[in-house]
């Protein structure tokens with residue numbers, strides 16, 4: 001285990017400022033001198049641990065360089081890992097999978113309607129290890145707890161564009177707007 005580093009210091013700083021707007025300079029100072037990676041650490045807290053850290057991308061009330069931890073973050077980490085998979089490989093899998101369950105599409109911090117709980121991601125094997133599947137990028141994927149347990153009746157096949165469009169067309173305006181906002185955030189249009 002690494003000694004408590006910049007991420008832990010950022011955690012403590014943000015926890016001490018729940019509900020208050022803080023600046024990137026404050027976070028950088030909290031991370032410690034010479035730590036240039038504070039932005040990445042903040043992103044990890046958001047994406048891997050489901051911390052509700054809001055930026056100007058999420059709220060028109062915030063300016064660039066301002067951050068707001070809106071509420072108490074989930075107690076446990078948003079991502080749990082299979083043992084024996086290196087941290088580097090886990091990070092590659094999560095990054096490639098966009099921090100999204102590859103079966104149901106939920107992300108850390110989303111509420112899973114199947115359980116009513118916040119989603120946590122696991123790293124799962126596509127071909128099980130007992131069947132000879134390897135701990136390598138091509139055989140790993142991000143799955144939420146529910147899908148990891150095989151508890152959702154969803155196939156592993158990705159939805160087609162045609163099917164997605166048909167679903168979006170028949171959705172309500174609020175849902176269409178949510179899809180629009182998500183895509184705009186993702187592609188920065």
Ligand SMILES: [Zn+2]
Nearest residue numbers: 101104144147
């Ligand atoms: Zn899932």
